[in-house]
Structures are given as C-alpha cells and as structure tokens.
Amino acid sequence: MSGAGSAKRVKQVVVIGGGTAGWMTAAGLASMLGSTGLKITLIESDAIGIVGVGEATLPHIKLFNDTIGVDEAEFMAATSATFKLGIEFVDWARKGDSYIHPFGEFGLANQGVPFHQYWSKMRNDPDVGPLDEYSLPVVACRKGKFQRPSDDPRSVLSTYRYAYQFDALQYAPFMRKHGEARGVTRIEGKVTGVHQDSESGDITSVTLEDGQQIAGDLFVDCTGFFGLLIEKALETGYESWSDFLPCDRAVAVPCESAGPLLPYTRATADKAGWRWRIPLQHRTGNGHVYSSGFTSDDAAQQALVDNLDGKLLADPRILRFATGKRRKLWNRNCIAIGLSGGFLEPLESTSIYLIQEGITKLLELFPDTSDFTVEAEEYNRKMDLEFERIRDFLILHYHATERDDSDFWNYMRTMKVPASLTEKMELFRASGRIASYDHGLFLVPSWIAVLLGQRIEPTGYDWRVDQLDADEIRRHLAGLRTHMDQAASGMDDHGEFLSTNGLAMSAA
Amino acid sequence: MSGNQPFRRIAIAGDGLPAALAAAYLAKACGPAGTEVVVISARETGQTGDVVARPDMLRFNAELGIDPVTLCKQGIASPLFAVEVQGGAGPVLLPFAPAGIANNGVDFHHYWLRATQNGLANQLADYSLPLAFHEAKRGLAFESAASFKMPFGLRLDRAAYAQSLVNAAMGFGVLGTGGALDGILASDSAEWPLRITIADSEIGADFVVDVTSDGAAATALGRRQSGWTNRCLWIAGDCNIPGIELFRLQRAVSRFASLVPTHESVAADSAEFNRIYFAEEQRITDMACLIEGDEAAMRARPALARKIDVFSACGRIPSEDYEVFQPCEWLAALMAQGYLPKRPERLAERLPEAELHTWLGNLRTQVVELQKQIEAAA
Known part of the structure; x- marks a missing residue:
C-alpha cells in the first residue's frame, strides 16, 4: 500500500x-x-x-474536438467537411437491399419497452413500413437534410447526433x-x-x-x-483477425462531386468486399476494400472506377493491411x-x-x-x-447475409464467428432483444439497425407489447412516422446548411 | 401454447419481504396479460429490524405505487445517504454519492489527493455531503433530502415495508395458497409443466420463482445454484452489505418480467438473464471480499485485484460490465482498507494551485454549513 x-x-x-x-x-x-x-x-x-x-467519422469526434478547443466552423471549412447522420449499407444482405445505420434512436420507448418491439409485432402490417421510417436521422438522410440536434429532450430533434465527413x-x-x-x-x-x-x-x-x-x-x-x-x-x-475479416487491401480514389451533397457515407457490398463513397464539399472520396484471396488488384480497381459517379481526380492508390x-x-x-x-x-x-x-x-x-x-x-x-x-460488429455485416453470388460471400456467410456474436444474434432472432454491455462503442440502436438491416428478423417480441391494443399501436406508429417525416422535411438542405452557416470550405 | 401466449400461473416460493416484493412486481407486470401470481408460503419468518433500499429502489417502489414520502411520514422509512458494513478491520461506510464535485471531468478525490500531497490536512470525508448527512444527529425529511439532487436510499422497517408490499401485491391480485411448499415436480403433462404439492393439495404452475433462503423449490427441482434454469428462477439474496438483498430481488424480478412470462421463452432468454445475473453477483462478491480485507482472497479475484492495483497506481477505479456499486462506494471501500493512490491523475494538475485551495476551502465551508443547518432543524 x-x-x-x-x-x-x-x-x-x-x-x-x-x-x-x-x-x-x-x-x-x-x-x-x-x-x-x-x-x-x-x-x-x-x-x-x-x-x-x-x-468518415462517428459522433464521438465532436466531443474530442470540443474538449481540446477546436472551433467547429474553422475545422469544417479547413477540412472541406460535411455533416454525417449515418451510414448507408447497400446490397449487404441481398442485392438490392439498402438500410441506414443512423446516429440516433428508433422511435420512442413506451412504458419501458423499446420502440422496435412494437414495430416488430406490427411489421407485417402494410401500413406500418420499415423501421427506418421511425428514425429521424434516417429520414433526414433519405431527404438529404440536416439540422443540428436540439438540446430539448422532449423534442424529436434531440434523438440523434452527428459526425463529420472530411x-x-x-x-x-x-x-x-x-x-x-x-x-x-x-x-x-x-x-x-x-x-x-x-x-x-x-x-x-x-x-x-x-x-x-x-x-x-x-x-x-x-x-x-x-x-x-x-x-x-x-x-x-x-x-x-483475418480469418474473421479477410479483407486485406483497399484501393482509394477521389472523384468530382455529383448530385446533391448527402449527409451520410455509403458502403456498397461488392463481389469480394465493399466500396465506400464519402461526399465532401470539394470532391467525393471513394474506395474499395477487398480480399486479395478472392479478387485481384486490377479487378478491384476496375470495380471501383466503374462505379464512380464523377470524373476521376487522381490515380487510384492501393493500401495493404492486416x-x-x-x-x-x-x-x-x-x-x-x-x-x-x-x-x-x-x-x-x-x-x-x-x-x-x-x-x-x-x-x-x-x-x-x-x-x-x-x-x-x-x-x-x-x-x-x-x-x-467493434470486430464483432463488423463481422455481423458480412456473416448475416443471404448472398451466395461469389466465393467471398459463401465464405463469409458460412464461417465460424466469435461466440459472443453468435449469442447476440440468437437472442435477437428469438425475441428482438439486444445483449448490451456497459463498455464498447456500439449501443443498442446500432445493433438493431444492422441486425434488422442484415435481415435477422426476430421470431418473437417483448410480451409486454400485447398489453396495448393493436389498433392503438397502429395509430401510435402512424402518428410517429408522420411526425418524423415532418420534422425531417422542416430541416435545411444539407448543402445549403453548410453554405448559409459559414461552414463552407475556404476559398483558398 | 403458441405465439406470445402468456403464462397462466407463476408460483412464488418464499415468505416475508422477498416473496411480497417478487409477487407484487410480477403481478403488476404480468397480471394485465392474464398471468396469475400465487405465493406458496405458510411460514411467517417474523423477521424484524431494518432493511436498506439502495437509491434505485425508489423508482421500483414508485412502479408498485409505494410512495416513499408516505412511508417516511408514517415513520416506516427515512432517507439514507450511506450504509455501514462490518468489515474485517472494522466498519466501512459506503456513501451513495461522491465526496466533493468533479471538475473538468476529473473526479474530486484526485484534487483532494493533490492537495494532501501539498500539506492539506482534511480527510476526503470532510468534503462529503452524504457522509455529513449520514452522521448528522438529526435525519432529513424526504423532501429535504430530495432537494439536494443527490442519490439517496431508504432505511425501512422491514416488517412494515413487507406489509406495504403485501398490500400492493393484493391490490394487483396476488393469491396466497395458505399452505407450505411440500414438493415440486417438473411434469410432462400438457396441462401444467410444474406440479406443486402444498399440504394435502396440489396446484399446477407454468413457472416458479424461488426466493426462499435455502432454494427449497429450486433444489427440489434438482438445481444446485441460483439463476434461471428451464422453468425455475432461484434468486439468492445472501449478502452482508445492506441494500444488496433488495437490489438482487428487484433486479432479478424486473429483468425476469421483461424477458419472460410467455411460453415462447427460449434458452437465449435465460442465458441472457443469467449472463447479467452472475456478472452482478461477481461484482457484489468483489465488494464483499474487499470489505473483508483478506489479501489472498482479494488477489484471487482478477477484477478486484485490478481495481486495487489501478487505484493504488493512479487513483482511477476500473469498471466492469454490470457494476452494482457506484465509483464512490468503491473509493470508500478501497480507502477504508488503506489503499491510497501514489499520485493523482495528471489532469487534476490543470487547476492552478491557488484556485485549488480556494475551491477546496469553499467546498469544506459549504459542507460544514449544511451539516449545521440540518442539525439545527427541528
């Protein structure tokens, strides 16, 4: 002592x-x-x-910047930054699928029962729609809108956070x-x-x-x-951890911006990995993460270039990693x-x-x-x-898939995963519950977004949901969905928000 | 049975306060779904004395419609800011709220430690409002305690609180069998999966929650340790730290109520329940072991040994998943065993020396003044 x-x-x-x-x-x-x-x-x-x-970053970076005294406007202008409300995943569980992992909540809990449990009971009702439509940051992403969150905990505008793309x-x-x-x-x-x-x-x-x-x-x-x-x-x-996450290379290239400035990053699954798209103020960042065991550098580079939505601004460069x-x-x-x-x-x-x-x-x-x-x-x-x-969360994206269109996806879908992840998937599949921890980056809404997005659908739901009449739940869901839609529609266009709030990149 | 079909009957094996608490909560939570809650108990334990409710029990009681203000006015309860535990080297006081206040994200005890290294004579407890209130000659009324925006628990008269819970349970429709548990069998019968013998009669149940001190129902079903197995949940509450008995019961029944009462209950649910239940049990055992102070026993517990080592090195208290005790309680227990950090967190040095002493002086004055005011109040 x-x-x-x-x-x-x-x-x-x-x-x-x-x-x-x-x-x-x-x-x-x-x-x-x-x-x-x-x-x-x-x-x-x-x-x-x-x-x-x-x-592309996560909302935590704002705390870091604030703590060390970084001025947001100065930082965003200097790094050509845009705001980010989530990450879109395209083609992951099935080709043609799209879901957004938002930096915020899904709906509002009721009497201690998480919102997604109510949605889960009603999800086959044609009037209910996907869970995405009950998350304000997702709705805002789909509309290309942005507004800083509210400090008022009673407001639906307080149910999300934001990060940056820079x-x-x-x-x-x-x-x-x-x-x-x-x-x-x-x-x-x-x-x-x-x-x-x-x-x-x-x-x-x-x-x-x-x-x-x-x-x-x-x-x-x-x-x-x-x-x-x-x-x-x-x-x-x-x-x-290459057995679990066999991607070992990335090819990156910037291209000219095209289309509206989106407040989210996109990750599109490809035959042997996935491609990123990050919209910045002055250009779009692109890359292709892939496994050299399942595709060649040339093929990966071609897949990236073929899918750019603007003119190439530099030569592609390849990174190798383990x-x-x-x-x-x-x-x-x-x-x-x-x-x-x-x-x-x-x-x-x-x-x-x-x-x-x-x-x-x-x-x-x-x-x-x-x-x-x-x-x-x-x-x-x-x-x-x-x-x-984080590793377990990443594996989930690859493993919980129905894709069988390449050797890569067949490997990922059938590989043995850490027991901690298996338990989490089984619990969610059984009852829609999330095995949460006090420590670790990704919280319950993140797990819900990706588990459902990867088409792991619960067979059951929280029994307490049945204490509310189905019509009452339906009315509640409809009201909430409308509220989310109106709140997102009332936000600014993301690009306009940057330019009208002094956040646009320096002229130099 | 299919879909989210709720249990028809949950049997509570036990008596006294534990049975009343479990029955009241489960009936309140599951009753609206049509689940009947039956208490199997004939023995009156006649337990008297006090029982402690930790701060998070206030919300639990509110869910049952038990108003702490009323309990305090009736003399059944009084606000409690710390608990005293008998340790291997004497009594240890565990406060429900920290001493001093954090500054720029750095816990207060680092500033105190820094000041002591420069000659400050005051003890950490001298800056503790909860300990000042705890040691005041007069207790605080509930409303006064609540006005400080500081976590506090309740000291309750055990028998009277149990009666409040019994009243709540009856209000939620809990039934008593009027007989003691004689036997319990898992049954293949399609009618009832559990058959419970009570004196000369028998009743069926879908699930049994065992809150007896010896796990009478659970052991009859072949269980050797507490937790949830198949159709039996055995909640063990033995612990010499005041407040833990009710904490364990409250956590277990509320978590169980959120997970189960349907026939769709699957292994994944019980595994999830047990994962958290046993993690909390480990944290409680860590604290009990620290308070007891047996060096060899403490070293045999990795999470506890880590707390001691990291605290001794730099004053931080590492947390695990599913902590039961607040950092201020760990701090008090560690210091009571003689552990003291060899240095404060470097971040605490950001506060200039003169400001530090002024700030500590002001805090000490405030604590003394508040303690005087309480003692002067009628």
Whole structure:
C-alpha cells in the first residue's frame, strides 16, 4: 500500500509520425496537459507519406474536438467537411437491399419497452413500413437534410447526433496548426535509430537521419502499419483477425462531386468486399476494400472506377493491411496509436474513434516514470475490449447475409464467428432483444439497425407489447412516422446548411 | 401454447419481504396479460429490524405505487445517504454519492489527493455531503433530502415495508395458497409443466420463482445454484452489505418480467438473464471480499485485484460490465482498507494551485454549513 507523494513526473512525450493519429495525439496531449509542464515533440518526415485514414467519422469526434478547443466552423471549412447522420449499407444482405445505420434512436420507448418491439409485432402490417421510417436521422438522410440536434429532450430533434465527413489529408495539417499553437514542437526528420535502456528495455531516445538524438520519457508510435517503435524496436507481436475479416487491401480514389451533397457515407457490398463513397464539399472520396484471396488488384480497381459517379481526380492508390491489433498497444514506455496499434476496416468509420479512444485513455491513465506496468495493463485491457467489440460488429455485416453470388460471400456467410456474436444474434432472432454491455462503442440502436438491416428478423417480441391494443399501436406508429417525416422535411438542405452557416470550405 | 401466449400461473416460493416484493412486481407486470401470481408460503419468518433500499429502489417502489414520502411520514422509512458494513478491520461506510464535485471531468478525490500531497490536512470525508448527512444527529425529511439532487436510499422497517408490499401485491391480485411448499415436480403433462404439492393439495404452475433462503423449490427441482434454469428462477439474496438483498430481488424480478412470462421463452432468454445475473453477483462478491480485507482472497479475484492495483497506481477505479456499486462506494471501500493512490491523475494538475485551495476551502465551508443547518432543524 503506497503512500501519496512518490510520483516521478513525465516531462517529455515524443510522438513519432505526423499523420492523423500523430497530430491528434500531439494536439490532444498539448491541449490537456501542456499547462502541467508536459512537453510534446512530434517527429515527422515530409518524405514519408501519410495514409490519411478516417475520412468518415462517428459522433464521438465532436466531443474530442470540443474538449481540446477546436472551433467547429474553422475545422469544417479547413477540412472541406460535411455533416454525417449515418451510414448507408447497400446490397449487404441481398442485392438490392439498402438500410441506414443512423446516429440516433428508433422511435420512442413506451412504458419501458423499446420502440422496435412494437414495430416488430406490427411489421407485417402494410401500413406500418420499415423501421427506418421511425428514425429521424434516417429520414433526414433519405431527404438529404440536416439540422443540428436540439438540446430539448422532449423534442424529436434531440434523438440523434452527428459526425463529420472530411478530407483526412487536410485534417492532419489542421490538427498540426492547433497543436503547434498549444506548444507542440515539430521536428522534421526521419528516425534511423531507436535506443533502449539495457536493463528495462524502455525506449530512451531516437536518432534522426541528421544525427539529432531526441530523448523522451514516453513515446507514442504513430508510424502507421510500419510500427517503427512498437514492432520494429519492441517486437510486440500482432494478433491477426483475418480469418474473421479477410479483407486485406483497399484501393482509394477521389472523384468530382455529383448530385446533391448527402449527409451520410455509403458502403456498397461488392463481389469480394465493399466500396465506400464519402461526399465532401470539394470532391467525393471513394474506395474499395477487398480480399486479395478472392479478387485481384486490377479487378478491384476496375470495380471501383466503374462505379464512380464523377470524373476521376487522381490515380487510384492501393493500401495493404492486416486486420487485427498489436498484442499490447502499450508496451514498456511506448503507446501505439492509430494504424501502428491495429487496423479494422473502415466499414463503420471506427479508425478515428480508435485513435481518439487511445488518446483519451492515455490521458486518463497518464503515468509517472517510476513504473508503467499497471497503467499499461489497464490501457491494454480497455483498448482490447474496444477492438474486440467493434470486430464483432463488423463481422455481423458480412456473416448475416443471404448472398451466395461469389466465393467471398459463401465464405463469409458460412464461417465460424466469435461466440459472443453468435449469442447476440440468437437472442435477437428469438425475441428482438439486444445483449448490451456497459463498455464498447456500439449501443443498442446500432445493433438493431444492422441486425434488422442484415435481415435477422426476430421470431418473437417483448410480451409486454400485447398489453396495448393493436389498433392503438397502429395509430401510435402512424402518428410517429408522420411526425418524423415532418420534422425531417422542416430541416435545411444539407448543402445549403453548410453554405448559409459559414461552414463552407475556404476559398483558398 | 403458441405465439406470445402468456403464462397462466407463476408460483412464488418464499415468505416475508422477498416473496411480497417478487409477487407484487410480477403481478403488476404480468397480471394485465392474464398471468396469475400465487405465493406458496405458510411460514411467517417474523423477521424484524431494518432493511436498506439502495437509491434505485425508489423508482421500483414508485412502479408498485409505494410512495416513499408516505412511508417516511408514517415513520416506516427515512432517507439514507450511506450504509455501514462490518468489515474485517472494522466498519466501512459506503456513501451513495461522491465526496466533493468533479471538475473538468476529473473526479474530486484526485484534487483532494493533490492537495494532501501539498500539506492539506482534511480527510476526503470532510468534503462529503452524504457522509455529513449520514452522521448528522438529526435525519432529513424526504423532501429535504430530495432537494439536494443527490442519490439517496431508504432505511425501512422491514416488517412494515413487507406489509406495504403485501398490500400492493393484493391490490394487483396476488393469491396466497395458505399452505407450505411440500414438493415440486417438473411434469410432462400438457396441462401444467410444474406440479406443486402444498399440504394435502396440489396446484399446477407454468413457472416458479424461488426466493426462499435455502432454494427449497429450486433444489427440489434438482438445481444446485441460483439463476434461471428451464422453468425455475432461484434468486439468492445472501449478502452482508445492506441494500444488496433488495437490489438482487428487484433486479432479478424486473429483468425476469421483461424477458419472460410467455411460453415462447427460449434458452437465449435465460442465458441472457443469467449472463447479467452472475456478472452482478461477481461484482457484489468483489465488494464483499474487499470489505473483508483478506489479501489472498482479494488477489484471487482478477477484477478486484485490478481495481486495487489501478487505484493504488493512479487513483482511477476500473469498471466492469454490470457494476452494482457506484465509483464512490468503491473509493470508500478501497480507502477504508488503506489503499491510497501514489499520485493523482495528471489532469487534476490543470487547476492552478491557488484556485485549488480556494475551491477546496469553499467546498469544506459549504459542507460544514449544511451539516449545521440540518442539525439545527427541528
């Protein structure tokens, strides 16, 4: 039992790598701990390109931005950002299907019974319609509308949140400006050597190409898939999840915008993976995530180009990745944040969320220099849980499908999945209930959206629903659907909202 | 039976307060669907003394139409801000609300710890409004307690509260059999899946909820541990931490009522019930073990060992899925066992030193003033 007052302070954090993860980490640490005497140095090389993950995000990013003092209008203009109310999934359970995973609720609970249970009982009634029509963010997405949510919990306009779609290549420079204004020291250079303490194995310093030696108490590896510190130096090891999520490549290309500016990201299932479409203010981001075991690079690239809805703006570039995570995201005095820590395909826009969680948990558990063991174990436990629960959610999209039109889909449909996911699917199939947890990213509405969207239909429903007369439920549903429709119709057109609220990208 | 056909009859095996609570809630929840709730009990336990309702029991009671204001006015109940548990090294006070207030997302105890490292002599409890109220010579009226917007529970006269529940149960149409449980058998009969023997007679039931202290019905059906198996739910409430007996009952019956009472009940439902039921049981056992203070026993429980280690290292208290106790209760129990963080959270250093001391001084003054006001009130 330790007494208080023995702490040895961390004075210097060195971040290696200056992409999205690196600058988010540096800016986050500087904003939150700079006033406590913490010095942050970021080393990056202009000669090394960045992957630029996470054009599409989740609502949590707003909290991160707000916490570190980012001005929304400035951020959106600088990164050509648009608003995002959900993710549309096309062709996933069957070709021709479309559903939206919204950032908000479905309907309103009644007497402790979730809304979807009432809908579930009545869903075969021709007047009832799909569950989507009872979610305001979904209805708004379908109409191309946007409005910031209301703070009034009595309003239906309070039942959703929003995220952003932005140019990841502009986001890192924006965060750099934010970080440098809060004291982050940037060093241009390429790391050529990593030095470790001979006894503890902790990293003591790195050497740059020009001979400079940069020492630190704590090192954050943001070097992407390369994992310069966490893997090349510390040999931490990698846990592959490619059996569950066999997609291992992505080809990305921007194209000119076409059609109205939609407030959602689209993920369209293809023969050996899926294609993304992310509408930004100045262009549309596109990509094709695929499994090299089931299709070739050329075929994947062709499938992407064939489905663009605007003129190509650059040459396609291919990324290779292995789905999984480091065995320890925090090893010795090194924390891997971003792609150096692990990779889950961007199907649910989780890349930046995982960076954000890494930073938040590091801030919460920020150590002293005497011994990192306990903090590191707790950090790793929490991050492992985040990764694993997101992994299960991603697998659900692939596994719960009726598609049998390619070897890829036959593999995904018939593969063995984690027991935790099987139990969740069985419970929902039996009674429409969701096995929820206190920890983990995706909450009940997200699971409902994807389970139903993937055509897992409950055979039963909550018995308490029967305590209301069917006509009464029908009337309630009709009223709510009309209310949602009217509320969404009253919102602004998404593109107009951006231009009339000072959020349009800088003229430069 | 098909579709969402509700159970015709649920039997409650047990007596006293547990049986009354289970019967009242299930009859209220399932009665409108046509389910009859029957209590099989002849023995009066004659249990007296107090029973504690944790803060979340207030809403549960409201669902049953039991008004805490009335109970307090009748002298049956009084607001409670903390419970005292007898531990291995003496009594431990677990408050229902934290000391001080969080600041910029950082829990108060980090600021307190930082100040103590710079010479502050006050104890954490000196900033605790719930502990000040708990130790005040006069209790608070319900309305006064509610005015502080702080979670609080109730200390209840066991027999009188049980009678309130019996009254509620009768209002919801609960029946008594007037005889003790002599035997229970699972039956293949199409009429009733359970046959229950009571003295010289026999009744059928679709499901039995066993709240007896020894699991009389469940063990007769071959069960060896509490939880939900097939057509029997055995709720075990044994725990020396005040408030946990009612917490376990309340959570179990309300979760059961939301999951079952139909013949469509499937293995997935009971698995889901048990998953949460046993997770909560683990959290309760962790707390009981910490309060008891046996080092070896604590080390044998990974989630508890983690709480101790992380708290000792940096003052944070890791949470698991389905926590039962609030972080402030864990904090009190950890500190009562002598654990103290070696340093506060670094984020707590963002508050300038002078502001920290002014703020702590103001908080302490407010706590003292409020305690005086309570003691002065008639």
